[in-house]
Amino acid sequence: xxxxxxxxxxxxxxxxxxxxxxxxxxxxxxxxxxxxxxxxxxxxxxxxxxxxxxxxxxxxxxxxxxxxxxxxxxxxxxxxxxxxxxxxxxxxxxxxxxxxxxxxxxxxxxxxxxxxxxxxxxxxxxxxxxxxxxxxxxxxxxxxxxxxxxxxxxxxxxxxxxxxxxxxxxxxxxxxxxxxxxxxxxxxxxxxxxxxxxxxxxxxxxxxxxxxxxxxxxxxxxxxxxxxxxxxxxxxxxxxxxxxxxxxxxxxxxxxxxxxxxxxxxxxxxxxxxxxxxxxxxxxxxxxxxxxxxxxxxxxxxxxxxxxxxxxxxxxxxxxxxxxxxxxxxxxxxxxxxxxxxxxxxxxxxxxxxxxxxxxxxxxxxxxxxxxxxxxxxxxxxxxxxxxxxxxxxxxxxxxxxxxxxxxxxxxxxxxxxxxxxxxxxxxxxxxxxxxxxxxxxxxxxxxxxxxxxxxxxxxxxxxxxxxxxxxxxxxxxxxxxxxxxxxxxxxxxxxxxxxxxxxxxxxxxxx
Amino acid sequence: xxxxxxxxxxxxxxxxxxxxxxxxxxxxxxxxxxxxxxxxxxxxxxxxxxxxxxxxxxxxxxxxxxxxxxxxxxxxxxxxxxxxxxxxxxxxxxxxxxxxxxxxxxxxxxxxxxxxxxxxxxxxxxxxxxxxxxxxxxxxxxxxxxxxxxxxxxxxxxxxxxxxxxxxxxxxxxxxxxxxxxxxxxxxxxxxxxxxxxxxxxxxxxxxxxxxxx
Numbered sequence: 001x002x003x004x005x006x007x008x009x010x011x012x013x014x015x016x017x018x019x020x021x022x023x024x025x026x027x028x029x030x031x032x033x034x035x036x037x038x039x040x041x042x043x044x045x046x047x048x049x050x051x052x053x054x055x056x057x058x059x060x061x062x063x064x065x066x067x068x069x070x071x072x073x074x075x076x077x078x079x080x081x082x083x084x085x086x087x088x089x090x091x092x093x094x095x096x097x098x099x100x101x102x103x104x105x106x107x108x109x110x111x112x113x114x115x116x117x118x119x120x121x122x123x124x125x126x127x128x129x130x131x132x133x134x135x136x137x138x139x140x141x142x143x144x145x146x147x148x149x150x151x152x153x154x155x156x157x158x159x160x161x162x163x164x165x166x167x168x169x170x171x172x173x174x175x176x177x178x179x180x181x182x183x184x185x186x187x188x189x190x191x192x193x194x195x196x197x198x199x200x201x202x203x204x205x206x207x208x209x210x211x212x213x214x215x216x217x218x219x220x221x222x223x224x225x226x227x228x229x230x231x232x233x234x235x236x237x238x239x240x241x242x243x244x245x246x247x248x249x250x251x252x253x254x255x256x257x258x259x260x261x262x263x264x265x266x267x268x269x270x271x272x273x274x275x276x277x278x279x280x281x282x283x284x285x286x287x288x289x290x291x292x293x294x295x296x297x298x299x300x301x302x303x304x305x306x307x308x309x310x311x312x313x314x315x316x317x318x319x320x321x322x323x324x325x326x327x328x329x330x331x332x333x334x335x336x337x338x339x340x341x342x343x344x345x346x347x348x349x350x351x352x353x354x355x356x357x358x359x360x361x362x363x364x365x366x367x368x369x370x371x372x373x374x375x376x377x378x379x380x381x382x383x384x385x386x387x388x389x390x391x392x393x394x395x396x397x398x399x400x401x402x403x404x405x406x407x408x409x410x411x412x413x414x415x416x417x418x419x420x421x422x423x424x425x426x427x428x429x430x431x432x433x434x435x436x437x438x439x440x441x442x443x444x445x446x447x448x449x450x451x452x453x454x455x456x457x458x459x460x461x462x463x464x465x466x467x468x469x470x471x472x473x474x475x476x477x478x479x480x481x482x483x484x485x486x487x488x489x490x491x492x493x494x495x496x497x498x499x500x501x502x503x504x505x506x507x508x509x510x511x512x
Numbered sequence: 513x514x515x516x517x518x519x520x521x522x523x524x525x526x527x528x529x530x531x532x533x534x535x536x537x538x539x540x541x542x543x544x545x546x547x548x549x550x551x552x553x554x555x556x557x558x559x560x561x562x563x564x565x566x567x568x569x570x571x572x573x574x575x576x577x578x579x580x581x582x583x584x585x586x587x588x589x590x591x592x593x594x595x596x597x598x599x600x601x602x603x604x605x606x607x608x609x610x611x612x613x614x615x616x617x618x619x620x621x622x623x624x625x626x627x628x629x630x631x632x633x634x635x636x637x638x639x640x641x642x643x644x645x646x647x648x649x650x651x652x653x654x655x656x657x658x659x660x661x662x663x664x665x666x667x668x669x670x671x672x673x674x675x676x677x678x679x680x681x682x683x684x685x686x687x688x689x690x691x692x693x694x695x696x697x698x699x700x701x702x703x704x705x706x707x708x709x710x711x712x713x714x715x716x717x718x719x720x721x722x723x724x725x726x
Contacts (some may be wrong), residue, residue, distance in 0.1 A: 371578040
């Protein structure tokens with residue numbers, strides 16, 4: 001389609017400068033208008049309301065021009081050119097008259113155009129895939145553009161004669177489109193749609209009282225010409241033809257062409273079309289058509305005044321794909337979306353930043369006040385620091401002194417060990433020497449004791465071993481030295497002497 | 513490059529300022545139209561410049577000027593937090609009590625020795641006690657006190673029939689109450705007849721002769 005890079009759609013910023021020094025669109029530079037072109041005419045500035053939802057419908061069909069203003073579903077006014085309008089200059093003049101009469105305040109404009117500058121060319125594309133079909137169409141357009149210059153185009157799917165993918169290419173030279181823009185832009189008209197006549201005609205056909213899918217032929221009067229379409233109701237188009245003869249003025253000739261179209265549909269599409277609709281001002285051609293097309297054909301007339309096409313075309317949905325400048329609408333929506341998004345982001349960011357600055361500023365005011373107060377108190381703080389340092393030194397010294405005084409006291413281990421040892425000493429044993437002293441180097445109590453025990457060597461040894469085990473398990477945590485002297489035998493002389501063994505115990509304890 | 517930049521800027525300007533339905537609007541109209549979009553960003557820019565060029569330098573200057581005072585304040589707070597305010601009085605009282613538990617002077621030492629002898633006598637023992645020179649037994653190199661050591665010999669009186677039991681009691685009660693001290697050495701000897709004698713070493717916490725009570 002023409003918005004896919006094959007032509008430059010009307011850029012929103014491309015406009016004829018209203019004052020010196022303004023921006024000049026590319027087309028105005030490259031394709032400088034001649035003195036006779038309409039963009040330099042003294043166009044009266046319209047009063048424009050950008051919030052207005054009104055749309056201006058222009059139906060320019062083969063020398064006839066009908067313009068209407070629509071507000072939603074109401075027609076506010078229509079205007080029709082009394083003189084034939086064939087050139088862009090004539091179109092511009094007529095448009096000025098219409099705008100002055102209709103007092104259109106909006107900007108949204110659509111154009112239904114049929115004329116020499118708008119070609120509808122059927123094409124049959126390969127059936128491989130959609131991509132192949134698109135590539136084929138691109139090739140065709142490239143060739144067309146090479147031969148005749150850049151074009152705006154849009155492809156309308158149709159039914160092919162032999163089960164192939166068929167399209168109806170709507171082609172408009174870009175030079176002609178640029179001329180049209182030069183008419184619209186100074187008048188603040190935003191051209192959003194350019195539709196071929198097939199589109200409103202097909203829409204009209206879908207309203208006929210025939211079953212869905214039923215093929216029908218519609219012949220509509222387009223000024224000095226007649227357009228014939230053959231399509232399925234609510235379905236695709238089969239083909240279209242434009243006859244350069246009016247249905248009203250030359251009904252015989254048009255009837256012949258209608259008959260040929262029926263035969264063509266029968267031959268190429270194997271489609272028997274029995275219903276013929278004549279969309280014309282009067283039903284004058286009915287008899288001729290009935291006569292030429294033979295029996296069995298149902299010929300009906302839909303009386304339609306030319307200006308009614310404005311209303312019909314305005315009912316076509318905006319997103320209708322067969323629009324030469326569909327890309328423009330899409331870009332316009334994107335631009336608006338981006339703009340609104342940027343505005344929202346900008347204001348939100350600003351609000352957030354202001355709130356952040358406000359918060360930081362209030363924090364800073366408090367901090368500044370505090371810093372000033374601290375600076376004022378610097379001398380006082382110095383004195384306070386000195387006082388506290390002295391106080392803390394004193395406290396540490398006092399604590400140190402107290403700790404040393406407390407450490408001077410030793411637990412009564414000596415007396416406790418002596419008492420405990422005496423308590424666990426066997427009845428046949430007695431102590432002769434007991435020494436215990438505090439070793440500051442080892443942080444332990446060292447002890448040594450000697451004594452005597454009655455009995456033989458073996459029993460004395462066992463008794464002493466039992467005593468040692470008992471002491472080791474005591475709460476005093478006694479550990480005996482490894483080189484512990486065993487009990488030794490001592491001979492006691494004299495009558496009735498009792499055998500006694502001397503023993504020696506050495507060790508340390510950690511009770512403190 | 514320059515041309516591209518200008519073209520890009522022009523394109524951006526056109527993109528941002530295009531008025532729907534009025535593509536040929538003049539600069540004034542476009543400027544007004546772009547205001548809702550431009551105002552927040554302009555305000556943001558101005559505020560950012562003000563923040564960077566005016567407020568932050570001022571903040572930095574004030575902070576730098578008051579940094580010594582702030583550090584001083586932090587130091588004071590740290591010093592104050594080391595000890596509570598009531599610590600001085602409590603420490604002074606506790607220290608005074610602790611000092612009272614140390615040997616104050618020679619007179620005090622003599623009084624304690626007398627008390628120890630009296631305690632021994634009460635338990636049926638005779639105590640011979642000798643005090644050492646306190647200068648020779650420092651508690652530690654940098655300690656604020658010295659250890660006053662006392663050597664002694666205990667012999668039971670003739671009438672003492674329960675020598676060992678009374679010795680244990682005596683050893684428990686020998687150190688006078690209210691003084692910090694302890695038995696550091698004890699040697700007990702029993703002869704074949706069951707007579708017991710004991711030698712002992714005692715140490716007390718004592719104030720150095722030239723130390724003044726803090």
